[in-house]
Amino acid sequence: MTWSPDTPYDGLPLLPPRGELESRRVLKATIEARDALARFDARARALPNPTVLINAIPLLEAQASSEIENIVTTTDELFSAAVADVSATPAAREALRYRSALRCGYEQVGRRPLTASTAAEICAVIRGHDEGFRRGEVFIGDPATRRRVYTPPAGRETLERLLDNWSAFLNEPIDLDPLVRMAVAHYQFEAIHPFTDGNGRTGRIMNVLMLCDAGLLHLPLLYLSRYIIESKDEYYRLLRLVTSEGAWEDWVLYVVEGVRATSLRTCELVDKIEDVQDSVLDAVRSVVGSANHDLVALLMEQPYARSLDVMGRCGVSRPTAAKWLRGLVAEGTLHELRVGRQVLFINQSMMSVLTA
Missing domain, CATH: 1.10.10.10 (Winged helix-like DNA-binding domain superfamily/Winged helix DNA-binding domain)
Structure with a gap:
């Protein structure tokens, strides 16, 4: 079926995609990204008090992921609302639900396979209510021109077929690097667009859970949404090119580079947090006497x-x-x-x- 932005893409190809996914460029990029990710994972696990990161980074991820969807709140609002919930703005409450959804998903890693049902549970927490998978047609429009740029598949049987295939791809024992699998799965999830709202945030949580499920991360602490914000136009451009031209290599390279860059950046954040902890310890010694x-x-x-x-x-x-x-x-x-x-x-x- 030929793709058209104005009609439901019911012919969205099943996974895995045909053709080569792990080109020479991709394999080289995955080696570098996995090295950076392993260094960050080891750094986070070596912290005397990893709860500092477990509390902070999911909130930063919640803020950034919500910002991609034009739900804008500040870091100060979020940390204040996490303690004094009465002061929370609607945007802050929505971002806090993202953090809750991330934790909810992480609790399932290792207990049962990641599937479309996992995504549905995560989306229900993000939205604050459970609507399940959509039944009608939706479309994605250009904010400036208001014209359709993509119409996801529609129809109950079509969505079930695509989501069953997506769930199988997440879990089947294929010889594919976990970072490449994550990139492919993320595109497919956004292309299926199974919910009326919350697809982007749900998909970004599933990315982190896939890395945890593959054993590349021991804590859900990779802050990928900031990378997407900083290259938002490129993110959407490359998604569209996979749809229109099957341009998988550039898309996979983009996602893998996001993992590498984010891992290095978060390592720097950990170093700065440790410096703060040392200064707080000195201040507490001075004030408390111990x-x-x-x-x-x-x-x-x-x-x-x-x-x-x-x-x-x-x-x-x-x-x-x-x-x-x-x-x-x-x-x-x-x-x-x-x-x-x-x-x-x-x-x-x-x-x-x-x-x-």
């Missing part, structure tokens, strides 16, 4: 913290918690912010690193 590692861990894991959090984590009274926090404010490590009836204490250095 290296209270529970307090340090809390301030790193929750850059927006409350007295109540300190009381629970450190097992101290409210006056003691308030004394410590205000001492760290006076010392310049924390910034005090009132949000509604709550007082939040912000780890400024950590937020500066995360918002850089």
Whole structure:
């Protein structure tokens, strides 16, 4: 079936694609990307407190992935809302659901195969309700001209056939590098477009889960959405070229380079976070009189913290918690912010690193 942007692409070819996927250029790129990814994975696993990354990076990914869909919130809004939910804007709440969806998906890795059902569960968390797979026709339009640029497949039987094939491709034992498999699967998922909304965010979560499922990542910490934001036009251009011309090599190279570049960038982020942790430890020693590692861990894991959090984590009274926090404010490590009836204490250095 010839592809046309104005009619449902019911003839979307099944996976795996015909022709060579692992060209010489692709194989060279996957070697470099997997080396960078392995270095990042080892770096993250070696952290004394990996919870710092587990809390921070999914929020950054949530913000960036939502931004691709024009759901714009700030890093400060997100970290504040994660603690004081009453202050959350609708955009922040939607981004926080992305983080919840990522965690929900990660909990399934290793317990059962990744399939279209996994994607449906993730999309339901992202959207806040479960609509299941779409039944009607949708189309993707150019924001400027409002003309159709792509019409995904339509019809229940067609979607079921394509999603069953996609699920099988994720799990069948084929001799294909996991990064290449991820790139191919991501294109196909976006081309199927199985939901009325949330396809992009669901697809980006599935990317990370595929890497975890393949054993290339031990924690869901690859921050790929920022790479897509920085090259958004190229991302959509290459997706369209696969559809119109079967240009798989350039698409796979783009995705593999995203893994490489993001791995290196996130390694640098880890280094900066460790520097902040050292400075917070010094400040806590000065204010508290000892290296209270529970307090340090809390301030790193929750850059927006409350007295109540300190009381629970450190097992101290409210006056003691308030004394410590205000001492760290006076010392310049924390910034005090009132949000509604709550007082939040912000780890400024950590937020500066995360918002850089």
